[in-house]
Amino acid sequence: MTAAPLVIVIDDDPSVRSSLKFLLSTVGLQTETFDSANSFLHKKRPDVPSCLVLDVRLPGLSGLDFQRELAARNICIPIIFLTGHGDIPMTVRAMKAGAVEFLTKPFRDQDLLDAVRIALDRDCARREQETEIADLHRRFASLTSREQEVVSKVVAGMLNKQIAAELGTAESTVKVQRGRAMEKMQAESLAHLIKMIQKLQLSSDKVA
Amino acid sequence: MNTFSSSSSSREDVPLQGSIPQSTASLDSILCTEELHRRPSRPPDYEKENHALVKLVSALADSPSTIFHTLAETIQNITQCDSAGLSLLTRDGKTPHVDGQRFYWPAICGMWNPHVGGGTPRNFGPCGDVLDQNRTLLFTHFERRYPYLMPVSPAAEECLLVPFYVNGKAVGTIWGIMHSDRRKFDAEDDRVMASLGKFASSAYQAWMHIEELKVEVAEREKAEAEVRELAKGLEAKIRRLVESNIVGIIMFNLDGAITEANAAFLNMVQFNGDDLASGRVRWADLTPAEWRGSDERAIAEINATGIAQPYEKEYFAKDGSRVPVIVGGALFAGSQSEGVAFVLDLTEQKRAQQRLEEARRSLYTTQAELARVARLTTMGELAASIAHEVNQPLTAVTNNGSACLRLLSNRNLDPEVLKRALQEIVADATRASAVIAQIRAFIKKTPTEMSELDINDVIHEVLALASHELQKDQVSVDCQLTGTLPRVRADRVQLQQVLLNLVMNGVEAMTGSQPRTLSLQSRTDESGNVLVAVCDSGTGLGSETDSLFTPFFTTKADGMGMGLPISRSLIENHGGRLCASANSPHGAVFSFTLPVAGETNS
Numbered sequence: 001m002t003a004a005p006l007v008i009v010i011d012d013d014p015s016v017r018s019s020l021k022f023l024l025s026t027v028g029l030q031t032e033t034f035d036s037a038n039s040f041l042h043k044k045r046p047d048v049p050s051c052l053v054l055d056v057r058l059p060g061l062s063g064l065d066f067q068r069e070l071a072a073r074n075i076c077i078p079i080i081f082l083t084g085h086g087d088i089p090m091t092v093r094a095m096k097a098g099a100v101e102f103l104t105k106p107f108r109d110q111d112l113l114d115a116v117r118i119a120l121d122r123d124c125a126r127r128e129q130e131t132e133i134a135d136l137h138r139r140f141a142s143l144t145s146r147e148q149e150v151v152s153k154v155v156a157g158m159l160n161k162q163i164a165a166e167l168g169t170a171e172s173t174v175k176v177q178r179g180r181a182m183e184k185m186q187a188e189s190l191a192h193l194i195k196m197i198q199k200l201q202l203s204s205d206k207v208a
Numbered sequence: 209m210n211t212f213s214s215s216s217s218s219r220e221d222v223p224l225q226g227s228i229p230q231s232t233a234s235l236d237s238i239l240c241t242e243e244l245h246r247r248p249s250r251p252p253d254y255e256k257e258n259h260a261l262v263k264l265v266s267a268l269a270d271s272p273s274t275i276f277h278t279l280a281e282t283i284q285n286i287t288q289c290d291s292a293g294l295s296l297l298t299r300d301g302k303t304p305h306v307d308g309q310r311f312y313w314p315a316i317c318g319m320w321n322p323h324v325g326g327g328t329p330r331n332f333g334p335c336g337d338v339l340d341q342n343r344t345l346l347f348t349h350f351e352r353r354y355p356y357l358m359p360v361s362p363a364a365e366e367c368l369l370v371p372f373y374v375n376g377k378a379v380g381t382i383w384g385i386m387h388s389d390r391r392k393f394d395a396e397d398d399r400v401m402a403s404l405g406k407f408a409s410s411a412y413q414a415w416m417h418i419e420e421l422k423v424e425v426a427e428r429e430k431a432e433a434e435v436r437e438l439a440k441g442l443e444a445k446i447r448r449l450v451e452s453n454i455v456g457i458i459m460f461n462l463d464g465a466i467t468e469a470n471a472a473f474l475n476m477v478q479f480n481g482d483d484l485a486s487g488r489v490r491w492a493d494l495t496p497a498e499w500r501g502s503d504e505r506a507i508a509e510i511n512a513t514g515i516a517q518p519y520e521k522e523y524f525a526k527d528g529s530r531v532p533v534i535v536g537g538a539l540f541a542g543s544q545s546e547g548v549a550f551v552l553d554l555t556e557q558k559r560a561q562q563r564l565e566e567a568r569r570s571l572y573t574t575q576a577e578l579a580r581v582a583r584l585t586t587m588g589e590l591a592a593s594i595a596h597e598v599n600q601p602l603t604a605v606t607n608n609g610s611a612c613l614r615l616l617s618n619r620n621l622d623p624e625v626l627k628r629a630l631q632e633i634v635a636d637a638t639r640a641s642a643v644i645a646q647i648r649a650f651i652k653k654t655p656t657e658m659s660e661l662d663i664n665d666v667i668h669e670v671l672a673l674a675s676h677e678l679q680k681d682q683v684s685v686d687c688q689l690t691g692t693l694p695r696v697r698a699d700r701v702q703l704q705q706v707l708l709n710l711v712m713n714g715v716e717a718m719t720g721s722q723p724r725t726l727s728l729q730s731r732t733d734e735s736g737n738v739l740v741a742v743c744d745s746g747t748g749l750g751s752e753t754d755s756l757f758t759p760f761f762t763t764k765a766d767g768m769g770m771g772l773p774i775s776r777s778l779i780e781n782h783g784g785r786l787c788a789s790a791n792s793p794h795g796a797v798f799s800f801t802l803p804v805a806g807e808t809n810s
Contacts, residue, residue, distance in 0.1 A: 109610030
């Protein structure tokens with residue numbers, strides 16, 4: 001991991017903001033603070049692993065509404081909620097919507113730091129996965145359409161002879177196209193190729 | 209029986225009135241009275257005459273109703289005529305009347321007997337002629353002048369008529385008829401008839417007297433029957449009243465006795481009919497000493513007016529308990545000491561009154577309690593935001609403290625950093641404790657603590673308390689406070705409560721309105737009092753201004769309707785006034801005044 005992770009704190013109380021920044025600094029974490037959800041949304045987000053620490057009871061846009069707003073904008077960022085008086089239904093709603101943690105003020109410092117660590121790890125993993133998928137997409141896109149056709153039939157478990165019969169070409173031609181595709185996909189084995197294609201299918205399913 | 213009372217089947221063979229056919233025959237042509245004295249006369253038969261008169265007298269004594277018939281019989285018997293009868297003046301054709309315009313025949317003996325009930329007109333007939341000439345007349349074939357007698361058969365050859373009078377007034381005639389010439393009336397007949405005419409007068413008088421008596425008796429009987437009927441109806445009604453036992457009813461005398469009482473009264477005082485019969489139940493003895501005065505006043509009233517207006521008192525019941533009652537009575541008409549009274553049991557009413565009294569007392573207690581609850585409810589509404597207010601500084605303190613500890617254990621501590629952190633910790637802790645102090649002041653049910661204070665301070669304190677609510681609802685606050693106001697003497701917490709209540713009401717009233725501006729003003733009014741106004745731009749008061757300060761009146765779904773009534777009473781306890789008015793262009797203004805400190809020493 002090259003870029004330093006960033007913790008984003010949103011709270012309307014300046015004391016809470018500064019104390020959180022101070023606390024997070026003791027474990028070497030960079031912090032950026034906002035007094036409202038809107039001011040955060042208006043600012044461009046640095047492309048580094050990050051997480052949100054925010055008060056449920058925000059002026060303007062409430063914490064839970066903000067969570068919905070982020071999902072609608074397709075912004076994936078792990079959230080740690082802070083609340084003065086969280087009730088159970090509110091907690092359940094937040095956790096279901098993907099919150100990492102729901103902490104009641106005042107909280108133990110270790111609980112917050114643990115939650116931040118988990119959130120950042122989750123964001124790192126997500127970012128890595130996104131990078132890998134993007135790489136695979138690039139490699140797959142570099143195949144010719146015939147090579148892509150051959151690869152999909154190989155992954156489906158067809159033999160070269162069967163593929164040649166289906167495409168109306170010679171078995172030797174299929175063999176050559178298959179070898180070239182393996183090379184472009186940087187596949188070390190047939191199993192490796194199958195795994196990569198599955199990842200691509202999964203991600204496109206997710207997008208769909 | 210040919211009595212006139214039974215002769216209702218009168219024969220209408222002679223017209224009563226109207227056009228009577230005239231004839232040419234003169235009265236003289238049908239009269240032959242003078243002949244009576246020229247005819248040979250038979251000798252008087254006094255024995256027979258006396259006998260007949262005795263018979264008449266005894267008939268008058270024994271059976272007056274048949275007297276006219278007996279008279280007719282006697283005439284026929286003495287004169288040996290063919291028909292005999294009498295004619296009486298009548299108005300209705302049935303009963304004698306001196307002012308009658310027609311004669312009728314109540315009794316006829318002999319051949320004309322079937323014509324009983326018939327008669328002749330007063331002014332054009334033989335009887336009328338007799339009365340006009342005031343003497344006995346003898347007619348021969350009078351149907352020649354009076355053709356209406358033509359159908360009355362057999363025809364009268366001769367008719368001897370004698371008038372009779374009562375108290376100088378002609379009332380009728382008696383007559384005898386010969387239908388053939390076998391015998392002629394003579395002077396002796398004239399004499400006897402005159403004699404019988406006098407008797408007829410007496411008989412008529414007696415009869416009329418009897419008739420009058422009959423009428424009188426009938427009227428008296430009718431009146432008595434009516435009285436009896438009335439008494440029966442009234443008695444039934446009174447009995448219904450007494451026996452229905454809706455109220456107690458007693459018959460009493462002024463000596464203290466109860467002579468009669470219905471079950472309702474006896475049940476009231478737990479006595480029975482035997483107790484009453486033995487004379488043990490005496491109103492004087494049933495009355496407790498302290499109520500004797502009321503009884504005496506009632507007796508004085510009853511002696512003066514006959515009636516005692518209803519008054520309240522108590523009776524002892526048989527078991528010694530007391531029965532509250534209302535009593536009213538009256539003496540019987542014509543009695544000096546006996547009367548009737550009604551007695552109404554008030555036990556239930558008294559009990560209900562007592563319950564009402566208790567309910568009212570408990571309502572006061574409840575209202576006082578509610579006032580406290582309402583205060584706590586306002587608290588409860590604020591509790592959420594206050595928790596936030598407390599948690600914010602506490603969170604900051606915890607974070608700063610934890611961070612310092614971490615740096616300490618890492619031996620990585622810059623004294624400047626530590627100093628800054630500790631300063632923040634102290635500031636936040638102070639902030640938290642201030643919030644808590646405010647809450648405590650709210651919750652505590654403290655007695656009034658009067659002190660001299662600046663109303664603007666209270667306004668700021670309340671705005672701080674409500675700041676989160678104001679922010680949450682995006683209400684902008686416009687403070688127009690007069691800087692140098694005289695101080696007021698008041699309980700700070702109570703003023704906070706009132707003001708907070710008004711501010712929260714204002715915020716709620718503006719839900720959904722635009723713009724949401726809450727304006728707070730402080731100044732002195734024209735009387736020199738300190739005035740605070742809370743103006744909102746909400747929905748306004750509408751027609752509810754009058755009800756606003758009524759306990760339990762509320763326009764809020766979950767409101768209790770106690771806020772404004774309590775606020776008003778708090779302000780009034782401070783010697784001020786709280787009132788509501790409309791804001792312009794919309795919304796409401798709630799303002800209260802407080803007297804300046806030093807001017808009131810209450």
